[in-house]
Amino acid sequence: MSNTHRKPELEEKLANILREVLKRVTPNTSERLKILHIIDEVKQKILRKAYEVGVNVDVSVEGSIAKDTWLSNDKDVDVFIHLPKELGKESLKTVGLEICRSACENWIEAYAEHPYVQANINGFRVDIIPVFKINNINEAETAVARTPFHTQFINSRFNNRMRKEVRILKQFMKGVGVYGAEIRVKGFSGYLCELLIYKYKSFMNLLENASKWKPYHVVIDPAKCYSNLNEVRKIFTDPLIVIDPVDKKRNVAAALSIDKMAKFIAASRAFKENPSLNFFFPITDKITKSEMIKMRRRGFKTLFIVLKCPKLVPDILWGEVFKSLEGLSKLLEKYDFKVLSKDAWSDERNIVVLAFQLENIEIPKIKKQIGPPIFLYESERNFLKKNILNKDVASGPCIEGDRWVVYKLRKITKADDLIRIKFTEAKHGPHIKTQNFEVIIGEKILNKIDTDDFRVFLKKFMSKKEDWI
Template sequence: MKDIEREVLERIKPSKEEYVRAQRIFDKVKELLERTLNLYNIDATVELEGSIAKDTWISGEWDLDVFVLFNKHYGTEWIKTKGFKIIYESVRNLNPELRYAEHPYVRVKVEGFDVDIVPALRLERASEAKTVVDRTPFHTRYVKSKLTSELRDQVRLLKKFMKGIGVYGAEIKVRGFSGYLCELLVIAYGGFRRVLENVRLWKPRQVIDIEKHYRSLREAVRKFRDNILIVIDPVDPNRNVAAAVSLDSFSKLIVAANLYLKKPSIKFFYPPVESVDCMVLKRLIKNRKTSIVALVTQCPSIPPDTLWGELGKSLKALCNYVARLGFKIIDSSVWSDESNIIVFLLELLDLTLHDYEKHYGPPVHIQPNMLEFLKKYINSEDTIAGPWVENGRLVVLKKRRMCNIIECLSNVESYVQSLSPHIRECILNKLDILVDIEILTLARKHNEFKYHLYRFLRKREPWIT
């Protein structure tokens, strides 16, 4: 083990005190749950799952996953209603917070730990699982059966590396590598460095099938053809554990693995946090010959995963609209505090377009469309030249209705229907458009956005040196 990795491991391995506290909190919550379950004569067991149960957790990341496994005869619908109410009643004195995933669960805070209490079915085989949470206990057992004490530390290193380069987490906001996926990579390759040595040679549609569920890699690729990385779940061959991984997260890990193996640095685990003020941002904006546009709206009250799913789709739709108008997009991004504000960012080559555009019509052999195009543009006031035939299509040189990006984006009705439902509603209700240094007003109000804007402008990861 390299000195850097040894140093990181010393910093991220939980202390004895943390282990003792985690066990004490689990015992306390388990006692409360079992007391209520016994009161109602409910057939259920309480188990600890997740990274603490598998001992792959990182110091300071105090999250307990407590599962209440109900007898499967109760069924999923009963769990969502009555089972959930029993859980809520059990911890009502701990100020429970209602959360949603595939079905409701409860979060409580105890001695600094976030404790998620999740209802699921108690099953004999993973193939019986109806939801992701039903499968979780099988994941826990599998990982515990495969990881030695040394390999558990290797998982910690890989998780911290993934966090450092910004690809840890399967949630929609990140679309990266889950904790379970990190554990499987270590099991598959045999350690942190061996993972990176293999990752640096990955190609799209890389397949990892630890338990050899599939007769060939080609068979697995056919089944999961839409995924960039395919890691067959050892306990359920019909599931790809890496389904959430985006092309960008996949690619970023490959770059980071190559750079780290070439020149190991603590920066990959603990990227330096630069001091950013608005003067730095102002200089970055003024020194470039491009334009930054921000669309600012309110944030809907929906769960984070739903929000980021809608933000991703809306950003794509917004970029499609802007590109169709003829603007050259260099980069785009979206930021939200998940409660009050959303900011879409676009970096454009220019704020304005030429007054004229070359507009392509239909192929001439599609006669109804061809005739309609001719009728529309032959005597139009917007037509500068044409129509004429070019490469089998009708073409016209015409005036643009709108040439300025602010004017185009202010014309909300032109694109709002392509946005996701909640985002559409917010933009129809309120939309502010800011350009270049005007965006600094947001950076002064929202510290997290200030750093997001800095990363958007700089574009280089701190570990790329």
């Protein structure tokens, strides 16, 4: 974590910060015992059911818990059930799921490339995933089948110091809002964090390098799978390329969006210049109604669409939410409501909120439409034919400069009316499209939803300021 250019007092400040981060994020004995108890309970139920149905299975724990890179208060456990391959692909959906369901109560069925089971056990989210027993990565038929090979790669190369560095990096990424490869975040996965530490050896050395990164120009090949990195650039076109050491045809950073990469680069530079615990543990402010009123008076125009949350697993839910967010944004633009920014929030149980900041909530009744130049005869004829007797034309056609122009009457002049009337005209996620919805303008949203999580989201949406600046 050293840098010869740092002043001694900055080195000491940095060391104190990183020590404090490690103290807060390293799981204690009680947490470890609780996790082990849950894993043991799930394993026993799986093996008992497998014995009942006459299938010889292996059970493994994967992910950050298996690699001991998990953070204190992390609540995710990944349990893999390895079935004999000779049972055939359908067995993952039949006997595989049957064994998964036996390991827990109140499960929900989720789907990646094949079904798996997700359950809440004593406050932990446990994913129980059926896969085939394989000895070689080339036998992997699904992306999730690579996971045990990721665990093996990291565990065979990591020591305790590197695990500490990963924990620091993960918390930094959480603090600046770029951690998690799920659709809701589009950030850095846990495995990507581990590979970055494997490549750069320490958190601070990574930040030294990342502060100089340029999107679409960074290729990292931790296991040196390719002899020529120019070859890699021909295969992948993502903002950041990190070759998977166990499968050179895969970019581990494929899910990373350009804005999350850019945010990490900027945060790395800012932390180097002025290290602070705030990067790791930002103060989460909640917006008040009086703040929203002040922002409205300053010109902020916000529109919210509130829907009932469909019962879907998070990745499917957020895929649909973002599809609807984009579809409604295009609908607003189509009808001349300029969208300045947009975002979405959900508690993933009861409510989904689509949030838009608009240039104007209400636009003028009359719209100027510029037609073709007078020397394009066919276009001129079609334009005049379409507009001379058009009831939606308030005035014109007339010539301004060398072009035909008409002034048309808009049928819809309020953004909230547009959403209520044309909601289904937008492209939606299928489960979002069928939900009842309510359109709310401005600070009245806090009369509808008044949770701390939503107020934190709203503060970030309205202020647009990074916590670490």
